[in-house]
Amino acid sequence: MAGLWSKIKYLARSGAYGGAWYISPFFCSASQTCLAKTWESLALLQSTVDFTAQGRQFGHLYIPYSYNLAGWANLMVPIGVIQNGSGPTTLVLAGNHGDEYPGQVAVMRLMRQIDPTQVRGRLILIPALSMPASKAATRLSPLDGKNFNRCFPGNPGGTPSEALAHHLTTVLFPMADHVIDIHTGGRGVDFYPCAHMHLVAPGPQRAGMLAATEAWNSDFCFLYADIAGTGLLPVEAENQGKIVVTTEMGGSENVTAQVHALTQSGLTNVLKHLGVLAGRADTRESLGLPPTRWVQALDWEDYQFAPESGIYENRVPLGSVVASGEVVGAVHFVERPDRPEVPVKAKSSGVLIGCRAPSLVAQGDCVACVAHEVDPRRLA
Numbered sequence: 001m002a003g004l005w006s007k008i009k010y011l012a013r014s015g016a017y018g019g020a021w022y023i024s025p026f027f028c029s030a031s032q033t034c035l036a037k038t039w040e041s042l043a044l045l046q047s048t049v050d051f052t053a054q055g056r057q058f059g060h061l062y063i064p065y066s067y068n069l070a071g072w073a074n075l076m077v078p079i080g081v082i083q084n085g086s087g088p089t090t091l092v093l094a095g096n097h098g099d100e101y102p103g104q105v106a107v108m109r110l111m112r113q114i115d116p117t118q119v120r121g122r123l124i125l126i127p128a129l130s131m132p133a134s135k136a137a138t139r140l141s142p143l144d145g146k147n148f149n150r151c152f153p154g155n156p157g158g159t160p161s162e163a164l165a166h167h168l169t170t171v172l173f174p175m176a177d178h179v180i181d182i183h184t185g186g187r188g189v190d191f192y193p194c195a196h197m198h199l200v201a202p203g204p205q206r207a208g209m210l211a212a213t214e215a216w217n218s219d220f221c222f223l224y225a226d227i228a229g230t231g232l233l234p235v236e237a238e239n240q241g242k243i244v245v246t247t248e249m250g251g252s253e254n255v256t257a258q259v260h261a262l263t264q265s266g267l268t269n270v271l272k273h274l275g276v277l278a279g280r281a282d283t284r285e286s287l288g289l290p291p292t293r294w295v296q297a298l299d300w301e302d303y304q305f306a307p308e309s310g311i312y313e314n315r316v317p318l319g320s321v322v323a324s325g326e327v328v329g330a331v332h333f334v335e336r337p338d339r340p341e342v343p344v345k346a347k348s349s350g351v352l353i354g355c356r357a358p359s360l361v362a363q364g365d366c367v368a369c370v371a372h373e374v375d376p377r378r379l380a
């Protein structure tokens with residue numbers, strides 16, 4: 001790297017770039033473009049895996065950044081590629097939010113244990129998209145303060161989170177036919193463990209997403225709305241026409257045996273359903289389970305927020321049917337035991353699909369999500 005930098009400085013001093021102390025393609029003749037491109041590519045994210053190679057590879061995405069003890073540092077994000085012959089490409093992602101661990105465990109296990117001869121096409125796997133957040137047990141990256149799921153479409157010259165989002169948008173999504181992004185409620189929310197999706201426009205993409213989401217074989221499949229901002233990973237993938245499957249595999253930092261079993265089995269089954277993994281996909285019927293219950297929370301009123309700060313009490317178990325006006329939780333005030341609790345009521349009848357996880361709550365935190373049963377035959 002030092003040699004290249006010396007050459008660039010020499011060329012700049014010699015006036016080859018109009019005396020400028022920086023390299024820009026706008027100042028380059030055709031013969032100089034090569035050096036400018038080399039410099040640009042060094043400044044961008046690098047990958048150590050070969051996406052065209054057969055078999056299993058483990059490698060890293062190198063995202064350049066600087067901090068006070070390392071001017072030429074790289075954030076190294078592990079990535080795996082397993083390829084066998086021709087077929088579809090499925091991008092399997094977890095750790096979009098660092099404090100959501102069941103997907104990270106399931107993807108790491110899949111990377112190690114899957115037999116490459118069972119793959120029909122290509123799997124690209126990233127178990128911890130937000131590496132610094134995973135290591136710190138935080139939702140947002142402590143490296144740049146970013147919520148990775150608000151960074152799309154990304155920025156190649158931005159923070160490490162923004163640069164990785166840009167790489168997904170411009171390199172990895174275009175390679176993929178399907179994108180699986182495994183979430184949980186993180187520290188903040190407990191969900192009834194379920195696969196979920198956006199209700200994209202009617203057509204083949206929606207039909208494909210409905211079928212793939214149901215292939216997770218969770219008790220509920222959940223159609224959700226974006227109530228907290230834009231720039232989401234799944235939205236970018238959906239806009240590129242991909243079959244996108246996402247989840248809310250419970251919540252809190254605990255990877256329970258029950259949640260892990262559903263995360264691992266659901267992921268494997270969806271890969272079989274998509275045809276990128278050999279074998280026949282199970283259905284809930286073949287497993288002796290009742291049909292999936294499809295629910296949707298597409299209106300802002302379906303999401304309840306804490307009216308005041310305090311200690312939050314969940315009053316209804318997840319997955320319960322609640323009536324309109326029913327008390328689903330309450331805020332208590334530890335400094336004012338004499339003050340009556342403030343109830344949180346369902347605004348409509350439905351199923352409590354998500355609730356507050358930590359007991360301490362701040363005004364405006366989401367504390368309940370009531371979803372409404374919907375006939376899947378009316379969705380396709």
Ligand SMILES: [Zn+2]
Nearest residue numbers: 097100183184
């Ligand atoms: Zn998440």
